[in-house]
Structures are given as structure tokens and as C-alpha cells.
Amino acid sequence: MIQFPHLQKGQTIGVTAPSSGVQPSLHDMFQLSCERMKHRGYDVICGETVWQQEKAKSAPAIERANELQYMMTCEEIDHIIPPWGGQLLMEVLEHLDFSSMQKKWILGYSDTSALLLALTLKTGIATAHGPNLVDLQGEELDQT
Template sequence: MITYPILKNEATIGVTAPSSGVPSELHDILTQACTRMESRGYKVICGKTPWTQEKAKSAHFRTRAEEFNCMMQDEEIDLIIPPWGGELLIEILEFINYDSIKQKWVLGYSDISPLLLAITLKTGMATAHGTNLVDLRGEKSDPATAMWENVLKTKSGESILQFSSCHYQNEWQHNNPTPHIFHLTQPTEWKTLSNRSEKAEGRLLGGCIDLISHLAGTPFGDIKTFSEQYIPNEPILWYFENCEQTATDLRRSLVQLRLAGWFENCSGILFGRSAANHPVDDYTVLDVYNDLAEELDVPIIYDIDCGHQPPQITLINGAYAEVNVDNGRGSILQRFQ
């Protein structure tokens, strides 16, 4: 069965950079984020890797893995939130001490998602796909982002309900932060391929498809063993967000995952909003979704609050989710069972 960490009040946050660190010219936003969390009652323990960045990574892969392992085994640390994602987290996966991981949440997205998925698949411990640390440096958070705390405080056996946002951010304006960091200017609309109300349920698994697709065929993407050991005979409800892939890149990734057996016993697929998904020779992302639906015969829900066009809801790898979409609005009920 899936095990769920619990976020306690006045918890200690460990900040480490298993992918990219923060370059010196941006250290102020990391400092702001740590200070903001302390002002909200958290204690923050910041490692060395968040403060360094060279050659597309915060540090050598062994250094990154060692700092993450130390924080996972540190009894004082209750929650780990990397500053943000990056490019080369995959280098550290084989050096993570999965057998000695303690029960604590790991929260993040983008290049953090391969680590989140690998932990859940290897250990059966739930992990949290959602906001990163630097996006919590504002005076306040929008309602969708702010739910991360309530989600991580949900106890095993309980459930938590989240709703689609009202507006989302179309593009980043890093030099013009709002009180909640994001510029939420575009109306949010969750869509279904059927153009009708849609429901889907199953065990949530997913992340940034650009990155987690590289786990297929490795010991860190063994969906079959995970299903047999932790969620026998239960359907999987996949969620993906696309950072940089064109429509044909996305199609190749999805075909690869299907051939690798990831979509066996799939009950539906959720796709986050994306500024990528660029068409190639008139082949569009809707063509990708239609081809996938034809192959799998499952509901396809897209443009949900997940990924690089914030805000995003907090999705728990391993939780049992019930998703409802009606007239552009959506909800996700996650059961920690």
C-alpha cells in the first residue's frame, strides 16, 4: 500500500538542489523565499547546493545525491523543497539511498519530477508535484498554489479537494513580480477531448514528460513492479506537463511510454497547460491527444493547472484521485488511501 508523509505545524524545511542551483545574481530571490518561509513559522535548513550553479547543474552528481540523501535521513527535517528544477537531475537517481528514505514530503516540479516519481515507484511513499520554493517568496500565494500546505497536512485515510484556478499566467515576468509572484491574466479552462463533461479516477502518477519519459526501461521507471507491489489491480491516472516538446516530440514520448507498458491499466490521462506543444507540419497537440485516445480508449483531459504556466494544484504521486471537469471548471479529490 502507499504510505503518506504528514506535514506538521512549525515544520523544518530542507532546501537542496538535486538539479539546478541558483546563480549568484539571483541569490536574493532564494534568500527571500527562505525568509518568507521562516516568517510563516517554518524553520529552514539550506544546504550548499542551492547557492551554486555551473555547467547546467548545482554541483557534481555525487555531491547533489549526497546532500539529498543526508536531508532525507535527517530526523530534524520534515519536508524537502528544492529551489526550482533544472536540466540534469537524472544523473543522481542511481545514487539515491531509496532503502533508507524516511517518511517526509518532497515537493517540486519540472526537473524534480523524475526524482519524485522514482521515489514513489521504488518505495511506495507518496511524493508531491507542485510549487517550487522560489515561487513561494511572495507576500501571499494565489488560492491554487496556497493549497500545497493543506494537501501535505492531509492525514493517511483522509481526502483533500482542490479546484481549478480562475486565471493562469501566460508568460513569466521575472523582473516584475506581483505580491503572489505570478501574473495571472488569462482565464483558466480545463478541457476534455470529448468536449463534454468528463470524469476519471485512479492512482495518480506523472510529472514533466520531457524528463520522466527517460525513466522508461530503467530501474527507476518500473511501473509493472510498482503496480503489483503497491497498488495491485488498481487503475493508474496519469498526469503530464510538457515543458519544451513540440507536438511530434510529445507524440514520440507518449508512444515510447505506451510501448514500455506504462499505460497498461490506464484509466485516463491529464495534460497540463503548455507554452510548448508547437505544431509540426500541421500536426498539432490535439492530433497527439486524439491519436492517444484512439490507442488507449480513455478520457483525455487537458490544460489543467499543472506545469510551467502557473498556478498549479498539488498532485500526489500514489494518491487515489477522482477528477471531474464540467464547462471548463475542474476539481480533483485526492484520497490518501
């Protein structure tokens, strides 16, 4: 049975980059996305992979997998939204332990779709094909 986590103000969003990270020239733009989410009433915890980008990925596959695994098992993090997609998320999947992951909402699109599909099929946790964190930097969000 599919299980649907709910995003509510006061909860914590974990941001990890299982595919592409944010290159230094875009850190200010990404920081704005985090600040806007905090202003909307959410706590935001960013992993180390978010702030890195080299050769089409944020970090080696095992580092990306370990950070995602940590966020999926950490009691303090309620939901996960990557900064954006990329190209090499597929490298991470073989390193994940889906059986130990908690029921958390993961939101994203592009390369993140590979993770969303694998997580839902292996755990029954619903995921959402929708905006990545960078897409949420506007002053206002639409109702969807």
C-alpha cells in the same frame, strides 16, 4: 501502500538542489523565499548545493546525491523542497539509497518530477507535483 507525510507549522524544510542551484545574481530572490517560509512558521535548512550553479547543475552528481540522501535521512528535516527544477537530476538517481530514506514530503516540479516518480515507485512515499521553493516567495499563498 502510499504513505502521506503532512506539512505542519514548526516543522523543518530542507532545501537541496538535486538539479539546478541558484546562481549568485539570484541569491537575494531565493533568500526572500526562505524568509517568507520562516515567517509562515517553518524552519528552513539550506544545503550547499542551493548556492551553486555551473553548467546547468548545482554540483557534480555525487555531491547532489549525497546532500539529498543526507536530508532524506536526517531526523531534523521533515520535508524537502528544491529551489527549482533544471535539467540534469537524472544523473543523481543511480547514487541514491532509497531503502534508507525516511518518510518525508518532497514537493516540486520540472526536473524534480524524475525524483518524485522514482521515490514514490521505490518507497511508496507520496510526493507532490507542485511549487518549488522559489515559487513560494509571494507574501500570500493560495489555498492549494
